[in-house]
Amino acid sequence: MTQSVAMTINGRRREDHVEPRLLLVHYLREVAGLTGTHIACDTSQCGACTVLIDGEAVKSCSVFTVQADGRQVTTIEGLAEDGVLHPIQQAFWNEHGLQCGFCTPGFIMAAAYLLRQNPSPTDEEIERGLEGNLCRCTGYENIRKAVRSASQAMNRAGAEPTAQLVGSAAAPVED
Amino acid sequence: MITAPFEYARPRSVDEAQSLLNKYGSDAKVIAGGQSLIPLMRLRLSQPTALIDIQGIRGLNEVRRDNGSVEIGALVRHVDIQRNAMLRESLPILVEMSNDVGDNQVRNLGTIGGVIAHGDAAGDYNAVALMLDAEIITNKRRHQARDFYRDIFTTALEHDEVVTAVRFPVSTGRFAYTKFRRRLYDWAIAGVAVQETGSSWRVGYVNLATTPRRGSAVEAALAGGASAADAAAQSGSDIDPTSDVRATAEYKRHLTQVLTVRTLQKATMAA
Ligand SMILES: Cc1cc2nc3c(=O)[nH]c(=O)nc-3n(C[C@H](O)[C@H](O)[C@H](O)COP(=O)(O)OP(=O)(O)OC[C@H]3O[C@@H](n4cnc5c(N)ncnc54)[C@H](O)[C@@H]3O)c2cc1C
Ligand code: FES
Ligand code: FES
Numbered sequence: 001m002t003q004s005v006a007m008t009i010n011g012r013r014r015e016d017h018v019e020p021r022l023l024l025v026h027y028l029r030e031v032a033g034l035t036g037t038h039i040a041c042d043t044s045q046c047g048a049c050t051v052l053i054d055g056e057a058v059k060s061c062s063v064f065t066v067q068a069d070g071r072q073v074t075t076i077e078g079l080a081e082d083g084v085l086h087p088i089q090q091a092f093w094n095e096h097g098l099q100c101g102f103c104t105p106g107f108i109m110a111a112a113y114l115l116r117q118n119p120s121p122t123d124e125e126i127e128r129g130l131e132g133n134l135c136r137c138t139g140y141e142n143i144r145k146a147v148r149s150a151s152q153a154m155n156r157a158g159a160e161p162t163a164q165l166v167g168s169a170a171a172p173v174e175d
Numbered sequence: 176m177i178t179a180p181f182e183y184a185r186p187r188s189v190d191e192a193q194s195l196l197n198k199y200g201s202d203a204k205v206i207a208g209g210q211s212l213i214p215l216m217r218l219r220l221s222q223p224t225a226l227i228d229i230q231g232i233r234g235l236n237e238v239r240r241d242n243g244s245v246e247i248g249a250l251v252r253h254v255d256i257q258r259n260a261m262l263r264e265s266l267p268i269l270v271e272m273s274n275d276v277g278d279n280q281v282r283n284l285g286t287i288g289g290v291i292a293h294g295d296a297a298g299d300y301n302a303v304a305l306m307l308d309a310e311i312i313t314n315k316r317r318h319q320a321r322d323f324y325r326d327i328f329t330t331a332l333e334h335d336e337v338v339t340a341v342r343f344p345v346s347t348g349r350f351a352y353t354k355f356r357r358r359l360y361d362w363a364i365a366g367v368a369v370q371e372t373g374s375s376w377r378v379g380y381v382n383l384a385t386t387p388r389r390g391s392a393v394e395a396a397l398a399g400g401a402s403a404a405d406a407a408a409q410s411g412s413d414i415d416p417t418s419d420v421r422a423t424a425e426y427k428r429h430l431t432q433v434l435t436v437r438t439l440q441k442a443t444m445a446a
Contacts, residue, residue: 003183020183020226023213042176044214047280056254056283062213063284066183067206067228113279131359132278 010078047133057113076105097146099137199225208284249288302379351442407435
C-alpha cells in the first residue's frame with residue numbers, strides 16, 4: 001500500500017505516493033532525482049546522507065519518507081543560490097576540505113546546522129558538532145579549517161544561511 | 176538494506192494510537208524518533224507489520240516541574256533536553272547525559288520515550304531512571320522504574336502500551352556521569368552515574384548487564400561510611416557484564432571499579 005506525502009524540498013513543493021518503507025535518502029535520490037545526498041554506511045554511522053528537516057540535521061538513511069510528510073527538507077542542492085556557492089561550499093573548496101568528496105555533502109549539511117546553532121564555534125566545538133560524520137579519506141584537518149573559515153566568512157558578511165535553512169523547529173506535523 | 180514492508184498510521188491521540196496497536200495486532204510497533212528502530216528494521220532484526228507514528232500527537236513533548244518532580248513527555252528529544260534551562264536546574268545529570276547521546280543528527284530525532292521503551296541497557300537515561308526511582312507513565316498505568324526493566328531489550332510494557340511521560344524526582348545534589356567509549360559518538364562500553372540525594376548517594380550502571388543496573392551494594396557501602404575506593408570494590412555484585420567485541424567481562428568488571436571511584440571523585444570535587 002502506498003501513502004501520499006507532500007513536502008517542500010529546497011523551497012519546491014512535491015507530492016508523491018510512496019511505500020511507507022521508502023527511506024528519505026532513497027526518495028530524495030531516486031524519486032526527486034537529487035543525487036547530491038550520498039548513501040554510504042547504510043547503518044546510521046557515517047552521516048554522508050545528512051540533510052536538514054525543518055532546519056535540523058538528520059541522517060536521511062534513518063528516516064522514512066512518510067515521517068518527513070509536511071516538512072521542509074534542505075539538501076546540498078539547496079545551498080547554492082543563483083549559481084553562487086554557499087559560503088560553506090566555497091570554504092570547502094578554498095581550504096581543500098575534501099579529497100574523494102564522497103562524504104562532503106553530508107559534512108557541509110552538518111556544518112550548516114552547526115553554524116546556525118553556533119555561528120562562531122571553537123575547534124573543539126567544530127569537532128563535537130561534526131562527530132556524526134566520517135571521512136574515509138580522513139581529511140579532518142582541512143574539514144575543520146573549512147568550517148572555521150566558513151564561519152568567519154559568514155560572520156563577516158552577516159550572512160544568514162539561505163532561506164530554506166530557517167525552518168521552524170520540528171513542530172508536530174499538520175495536515 | 177531495505178526494511179520489510181509495513182503498514183503506516185499516524186494517530187492524533189494516545190487513545191487512537193492504542194486502538195491502532197490493537198487493530199494491527201502484536202506485530203505492530205510504535206515509532207517515535209526511529210533512531211533505534213529503523214537501524215534494527217534495516218538489519219531485519221525487527222520486522223513490524225505496522226508502524227504507529229506517534230510524532231503527531233500533541234502534548235507529549237512538554238517538560239513540567241511540580242512538587243519536587245519533573246515530568247518529561249515521551250516525545251521530548253535529546254536536543255530538547257540539552258537546551259532545557261529548567262532541566263539544567265532540576266535534573267542536571269540528565270542534561271549532561273543528553274550531550275553525549277549519539278551525535279547531533281541522532282539527538283535531533285531520538286526521544287526519551289524511545290530510550291525508555293526500547294529498554295536498552297546501553298541507553299544512558301535508563302540507568303538514571305532506575306537509580307532515581309523514576310516513574311514511567313503510560314496510557315494504561317504508572318510503572319516504577321525498579322520493576323520496569325525485565326531482561327535484554329525487555330520491559331514491563333504491554334503490546335498496546337504507549338509511554339506518555341517519565342517522571343523523575345528533582346535532583347539538585349552533586350552528580351557525575353562517566354561514559355567510557357572509544358570514539359566520540361559511540362555508545363558506552365561502560366557508564367557510571369552517581370547522584371547525591373539528601374545525605375546519600377545513588378549509583379547507576381550503563382551497559383554492564385542485560386538491563387540497566389543500580390549500584391545497590393556500592394550505595395550501601397557509601398552509606399556505611401566507606402571510602403570511594405572501598406565502596407567501588409563492591410560494584411562486582413551490582414553488575415553482570417558479558418564479553419563482546421569491545422571488551423571482555425573481566426575487563427568491564429575492572430573498568431567498573433575504576434570508573435566508580437573516578438565518578439564519585441568527579442562529583443565530590445565539582446562541588
Ligand atoms: C549512531 C547512533 C548512536 C546512538 N548512541 C546512543 C547512545 O550513546 N546512548 C543512547 O542512549 N542512545 C543512543 N542511540 C539511540 C538513540 O538514543 C535513540 O534515540 C533511542 O534509543 C530511541 O529513541 P527513538 O525516539 O529514536 O525511538 P524509536 O527508534 O522510534 O523506538 C525505539 C523502540 O521504542 C518503542 N517506542 C518508542 N517510543 C515509544 C513510546 N512513546 N511508547 C511505547 N513504545 C515506544 C518503539 O516501538 C521501538 O521498539 C544512538 C543511535 C544511533 C543511530
Ligand atoms: S548513509 Fe546514512 S549515516 Fe551513513
Ligand atoms: S573526502 Fe573522501 S570520504 Fe571524505
